Amino acid sequence: MSFDHFMGYRRSDGRVGIRNFPLVIAVMDNCNPLARRIAGAVRGAVPIVAAYGRGQKGEDQRVHDTTLINYGSHPNCQAALVVGLEHVTAERIAGEIAKTGRPVDWIDVQGQGGTLNAFADGVRRLNALIDASPARLERALVSDLVIGLECGGSDALSGISGNAAMGVVSDRLSAAGATLILSEIEEIIGAENFLADRAATEEVRAKLLAAVARCEKHADHMGLNMAPLGEDNILGGLSTTEEKSLGAIRKSGTSPLNEVFANGERPSKRGVVFLDAPAPGTENTTALGAAGAHMILFNTGRGNPIGNPVSPTIKLTGSPDTASRMADNIDVDLSQIVTEGMDFDSAADRIMDMMRQTAAGRLTASELHGDTEISISRIDNGFLRILAETDPDIAALT
Amino acid sequence: MTGLIIVDSKDNVATAAADIAAGTTWQPDTAGPPVTLTIPCQIPFGHKIALSALAPGDEVVKYGVVIGVATDAIPAGGHVHVHNIASNRIRGDLQQGGQA
Numbered sequence: 001m002s003f004d005h006f007m008g009y010r011r012s013d014g015r016v017g018i019r020n021f022p023l024v025i026a027v028m029d030n031c032n033p034l035a036r037r038i039a040g041a042v043r044g045a046v047p048i049v050a051a052y053g054r055g056q057k058g059e060d061q062r063v064h065d066t067t068l069i070n071y072g073s074h075p076n077c078q079a080a081l082v083v084g085l086e087h088v089t090a091e092r093i094a095g096e097i098a099k100t101g102r103p104v105d106w107i108d109v110q111g112q113g114g115t116l117n118a119f120a121d122g123v124r125r126l127n128a129l130i131d132a133s134p135a136r137l138e139r140a141l142v143s144d145l146v147i148g149l150e151c152g153g154s155d156a157l158s159g160i161s162g163n164a165a166m167g168v169v170s171d172r173l174s175a176a177g178a179t180l181i182l183s184e185i186e187e188i189i190g191a192e193n194f195l196a197d198r199a200a201t202e203e204v205r206a207k208l209l210a211a212v213a214r215c216e217k218h219a220d221h222m223g224l225n226m227a228p229l230g231e232d233n234i235l236g237g238l239s240t241t242e243e244k245s246l247g248a249i250r251k252s253g254t255s256p257l258n259e260v261f262a263n264g265e266r267p268s269k270r271g272v273v274f275l276d277a278p279a280p281g282t283e284n285t286t287a288l289g290a291a292g293a294h295m296i297l298f299n300t301g302r303g304n305p306i307g308n309p310v311s312p313t314i315k316l317t318g319s320p321d322t323a324s325r326m327a328d329n330i331d332v333d334l335s336q337i338v339t340e341g342m343d344f345d346s347a348a349d350r351i352m353d354m355m356r357q358t359a360a361g362r363l364t365a366s367e368l369h370g371d372t373e374i375s376i377s378r379i380d381n382g383f384l385r386i387l388a389e390t391d392p393d394i395a396a397l398t
Numbered sequence: 399m400t401g402l403i404i405v406d407s408k409d410n411v412a413t414a415a416a417d418i419a420a421g422t423t424w425q426p427d428t429a430g431p432p433v434t435l436t437i438p439c440q441i442p443f444g445h446k447i448a449l450s451a452l453a454p455g456d457e458v459v460k461y462g463v464v465i466g467v468a469t470d471a472i473p474a475g476g477h478v479h480v481h482n483i484a485s486n487r488i489r490g491d492l493q494q495g496g497q498a
Binding site for chain 2: 194237243
């Protein structure tokens, strides 16, 4: 295997990072500019800024909070400064991060007496956190890794080129004891029974099917036609939702599906697991990062530049056109699968070589360009209440 | 020739890895009886052709799995797409092509 170990930053919770980012986490959007400013004043610091966060209710609040806490304790995070408008929320989020053992501090703008004081104190506190967090590299195995699997801007060749090669990587890493996170609930529709046949237990099978059923009920609830195929999909040659979804799940390979878990949470099992989170690229990579993904493999057919700020995102394409047209954004060109009949094992070798380099510190295209963003999903709490009344079996499992 | 890709040996469709001109003849280099297909019409990159003739109601198989059913007669080598196949999956309908 071309990639079986790496040198990483061992954390007090036992996890190992491939990056050593100081994070500045805004707990609500009114602190985003300040968080960006503090991060901008400290070399290497990364702002975690998302829309909303203030006045969140119910499931929205759970996903928002656990996402921020999981970033603050992410294996690629060296230390976290939490920035709040008021002290209650900032202290609560920082307190949860502290429980994980990761160095953390917090400030609140109101308590600091305004932006300028908060900026100066925030920079001092972040520098102090970094000073108190000596870096220690240790040899680690790929079984320590959590890998997110993503595809976006899919074309008809995605499923039989990049996703198929990613599937070989998934099989190899699953066999090596790593964790592979498949996600994008909408892109399971039409292939859920095929995926459910890989479920390791009846509970996993039931949870997967319930998540798909909830997704469809939500479209019904909104009175929307959840058009399974876009015009560009059809122009690209995809004919049915089954065809699209079968191509999408191919990136998870063939090994058993060991767990289904909710957005904002982390997996507890190794091997292939399913994260029940929406498919759009920024939202989904945010959820994969919160789930603790050390890096994300992102196959794009038509091209999509976005990556995650904490989980280095490796862009693959099987499209000859995209590989040349958007070369700036592509880390691994797999177009030879369709142009020259390159076999999937050779394609998987290329992907794993880039994973090895990325783990060793090579910047991905999205890291290099700063094309990274955080977008935390918001849930229709009203729909969840109705679902609990009309379909309690589905609601109980999702 | 790498112009058409068959994903699984059970598949009855292949995907074009390049634009294919009308009148192109092609022999799949896979296991099974050697057949030569003549592709009657232009097939765009990413679109599918039938590996054998399909009648209305026949299952269309890609990835070794049913991806829909033919709604019209499709000759061997013919273009397979939304005009002559349909999903078994109707939004909101949890029936899976006759399976529970």
